Amino acid sequence: MTADSHFVFLPAAASAHARHVDWIYFGLIGVSVVIVGLVVALLLTFGIRYRSGSPAPRGKLPEWVSREIEIGWTVATLFAFIFIFWFAAASFLTTIGAASNPLEIHVVGKQWMWKIEHPNGVREINELHVPADVPVRLVMISQDVIHSFFLPALRIKQDVLPGRYTSESFTADKTGSYDLFCAEYCGSDHARMGGRIVVMPKAEYQAWLDAQPGAENLAGKGRQLFTQLGCAGCHFEKGHRRAPDLAGLYGSYVQLAGGGTVRADEAYLRDSILQPARQVVAGYAPIMPSFKGTVSEDQIFSLVTFIKSFSGDREETTQ
Amino acid sequence: MSDAVLDKTSARDESTFDKGYLGAGHTLRSWLFTTDHKRIAILYTLTLTVFFFVGGIAIALVRIELVTPAQDFVSADEYNRLFTLHGIVMVWFFLVPSIPATFGNFLLPLMLGSRDLAFPRLNLFSWYLTVIGGAFTIYVLLAGGVDTGWTFYTPYSSIYSNSHVIAAATAVFVAGFGTIATGINFIVTIHTMRAPGLTWFRLPLFVWSMYTVSIVIVLATPVLAMTLTLMMAERFLGVPIFNASEGGDPLLFQHLFWFYSHPAVYIMILPAMGVVSEVIPCFARRRLFGYDFMVYALAAISLIGFFVWGHHMFVSGQSPYANLVFSFLSFIVAVPSAIKVFNWTATLYGGQISYEAPMLYAFGFVGLFTIGGLTGLFLASIPIDVQATDTYFVVAHFHYVMVGGTVSAFFAALHFWWPKITGRMYPETWARFAAVLMFFGFNFTFFPQFIMGWAGMPRRYGSYPPEFQVYHVLSSAGAAVLAIAYLLPFAYMIWSLRWGQRAPGNPWQATGLEWQTPSPPPKHNFDRVPTVEHGPYDYHHEGYVDQKEEIAGSMQTAQTDGDQE
Structure with a gap:
């Protein structure tokens, strides 16, 4: 529903995912109606039929109404629940991998x-x-x-x-x-x-x-900031660098000085700006200063966007 | 006990307060320094009643605010303090101690055929801890409140909130130790003080529920204490633990908190299951269907309940693969609960069912708990939970379990054992009316919340978009009905203390040992310790065919001389 309507029963569904989730929702409602209906029907049937003093016969329970029925409905419930789990989880799994080039x-x-x-x-x-x-x-x-x-x-x-x-x-x-x-x-x-x-x-x-006003490329803004903050001094140095090359870094695996590797994702880039001593790249001294407190979250976003888009070739020639 | 003379014709005989344990002393000192489990149960009942009304008034103000979409009755900050107060008080000063500390305290030794709990002085100390915790809560209330929500999420609670977080957390911390002490007391009592012949599989389900809940309490509550201590250390001493800007992890708090608070849900519901397992066989005149499965179900719920906390955190930023595991386990933990519902229903088969108030409350419990449990399956499904979590859908779900479930069972227990506790009968017609009213008032209040929650109405909002108003108006109107349904028993129960019919030792012809003593029971419970020769719920011989045990005859216990029913 749009925000200006006066009554909402089901929420608007503005994506294929939303409509798919609704199917699961309605499926669960169906299951629930059946189970609640069953429980209520049994409560009412037994409750009325076997009310105190009613003429309904009350013989011994048949032999099979014992352990077998108990085990039977335990197992049936278990399988029903595992099926619902699978039904819901399967659609969740497809959402884990993100679409390419979003x-x-x-x-x-x-x-x-x-x-x-x-x-x-x-x-x-x-x-x-x-x-x-x-x-x-x-x-x-x-x-x-x-x-x-x-x-x-x-x-x-x-x-x-x-x-x-x-x-x-x-x-x-x-x-x-x-x-x-x-x-x-x-x-x-x-x-x-x-x-x-x-x-x-x-x-x-x-x-x-x-x-909109203020439209300028976020990566470009990040590049400007990169130079302003003096990052280029080490990261764009010619010959022997004091700092690792950033070209094509995003998404690659980085060897760490302490052993082990880490994937250079957004979180890694952010951490390396704020806590550079934590995950130092193998072969480099931990000399980078922390930018904690000097850059805002917005600025970190633009720096990260710049590094993500930085392929190197173009930069080498302009350097 | 010669004083327990059955007298149905005259209400003019001696006051109920002169009989049994109630007559053992009338001074304030005789109550505040008592070590009698029955008197301590009364102390707890009075304390919890006060807190029930404190929490109730807080939510009444919240529901008034929510009648209109705008923030107009209280300010945003006041609103936040009100729902926080409601949550803290209702969870830790009503629901968690409710059935164990009142009925558990009163009934456990009686059901076991013993004279008291294993540690009577520790029991009194538990109550004092609850009162001290409660005093901190009242201080918080008078000093201006706390606005973190009952969940105390960091870093809001540990750094950003400008309210009385430390005092509120201390209240919960102290009261938690009261609960732990009660848990230890119950475990030791059940292990060591059962009457001769009362083997483990002859214990009533209520005792089993007290046993399993005590184990959960003892294992889970210390984690809450640690978690709150860490949070207070960050807030008060600046120790960086959850603060991300100092390298801490705010999600760590949620993991620790829910490691306690999910089992806490079972701390609230297991005793309710115990109560209903006593009430339904008694009024159906029927042996409980599948007794041993009911016991295993309690044990399974307690165990698996420790491994599902992550389902509170599907959208928190937790790994999606962890989400899958927690989702799976959450479905598994629902199985034993479903088994219990089937068994309660099957117990009715072939019975001689009568509908006194406790049975009506128990029926209400089964219906509402079923809906609460099924909506739990919705929330265990990850894609559904992503939409429903932190909305009114979740609010409705846990109220169906905790209010529809636990509070209904609390009232079932109150009516069922009231004659035993006070020696007076409650007025049946009024009680039936209140039970039915509570059921309808409850659904009226909380069912609309499922619909608006799914439609996107977030929880903890004092103002909201107008498209949700119709549901909030319905919910607030239902809350008014519910309030009347809670006030009615408060009034007629007090009335019955003076004018209610004199209760015999066993007004319901029930089979438990607690019914073998006079009402109210003497200070020492039993003149002679009873001997138990058969299993519980010996109401009707045809029934669930148990292959292990012969169908038992009637439970042979040493009759105390006061019981003439």
Whole structure:
């Protein structure tokens, strides 16, 4: 349902995933109605038939109503429940792997607002504009307490943690405006920490982006910051480097000085900016200073985006 | 005990307060320094009643606020303090101690045929710890409240909240030790103080439920104490544990908290299952169907209940593979609960069923617990939980289990054993009316919450989008009905203390040992320690054919001379 309607029975379903989840939901309701119906029917039947003083015969129970029936319904229940588990879990497993090349949008939660930044640097607050039929991945972090980014019309919710990226992915396919809530209690104005998600046709989204002020490439902004903070001094050094090469780093496996390897994902890049001494690359001295306190979460996002997009070749020639 | 003369015709004989253990002393000192488990049970009942009403008033104010979408009755901060107070008080100062500390305390020695619990002074100390914990809670209330939610999630509680977190956590911490002491007391009592012949598989289900719940209490509650200590260490001393900006992990708190708090759900529901397993056979005049399966089910729930905490954290950022494991185990833990529902239903088969108030409450329990349990399957399914967690769907689910389940069972127990505890009968017509009203008021309040929760209404919101208003209005109206249904027993039970009919030793013709003493029981419970020769629930000879044991005759126990029923 859109936010301005006056009554809601079932939530709007604005993605294939949402409609699939609804199927599971209705399936479970079906199972529940059958079980509750059975229990209530038995309670009423026995309760009335065997009320005190009723003429119903009350002979000995037949022999088979014993251990066998007890074991029988235990096993039946067990299999029914395992089936429901599998039914629900199977659809969850397909959502673990993210779609390739999603539109990546950054979300920063803070008491009590959502700050959102699109790949081209357009920012908005408490509103999230997305194109329809395009896979979107939200990369989220909190500046203070735990929040939760809840989009009921897409049937997704993910806690937003301080100090650690979490993400949620969706492909909306019905245009419209839907509720956005913070679902994890976060203090005084928790109830007001919400807004809406606007799903628009692709062309309209592009037009909307172009009309926003402050549009500049997020990776470009990150590159600027990279130079400003003096990172280039070591990481772009010619010849023998004091710091590891960043070209093509994202997604690769890095040998650590302490032994072992780590995958260079967003979390690793973020940690390496804030706590560079923790996971030092093999062959380098732990000389990088921490940028904790000097860069905001938004700035870390742009730095990470820059490093992710940095392929090296182009940079080498311009250096 | 010659004073337990059955007298149905005259209400003008001596006051009930002069009989049995109630007549053992009338001074304040005789109550505050008593080591009699029955008097301590009364102390607990009075204390928990006070807290039930404190928690009830808090939620009444919340429900008034929620009638309109805007934040207009109380401020946002006041609202947050009210639902937190409701949660803390209802969980730790009503539901967790409710049935064990009152009925468990009163009945356990009677059902075992012993004269008291193993450690009577420890028992009194437990009550004092509960009272001290309660005093901290009252301090928090008077000082301005706490706004973290009953879950105390970090880093909000440990760093950001500007409310009385330390005092509130101390309240829970202290009361927790009261619960642990009760648990230890029950375990030792059940192991060492059973009457001759009362073997493990002759124990009533209520005793089994007290045994399993005590083990869960003793294993889980210390984890809560540690967790709250760590949280307080971060808040008060600045020790970085959960604070991400110092390298801590905020999710660690949730893992520790739910490692306690999921078993705590079973701490609240197992005793209720015990109560219902006593009430249904008695009013169906029937042996409990599948006694040994009922025992194994209690044990299985207690054990598996320790391994499902992660289902509270499906959207927390926990590994998706951990989610799968916790989802699977959560489905498994539902199996023994389902078995119990089937067995209670099957117990009715071929009975001679009568519908006094305890039976009505027990029927209400079975229906509401079934819905609570089934919606638990919804929440154990990961894709459903992602939508439903932290919404009113979860709120409705756990109220069906804890209020529809535990509180219904509490009232079933209250009516069932009231004659034993007070020596007076409650007014049956009023009690039946209250039981039916409670059932409808409950559904009226909480069923709409399932619908709005699935539609996306988040919990802990003092203001909300107008599309949810109709459900909130229904829910608040239902809460008003429910409030009346709770106040009615409060009124007629007090009335019955003076004007209720004199209760015989065994008004329900029930089989448990507790019915073999006069009502109210003498201070030392039994003149002669009874000997038990048969299993429990010897109501009706035809029934579940047990292949291990012969169908038993009637339970042969040494009759105490006061029992003339």
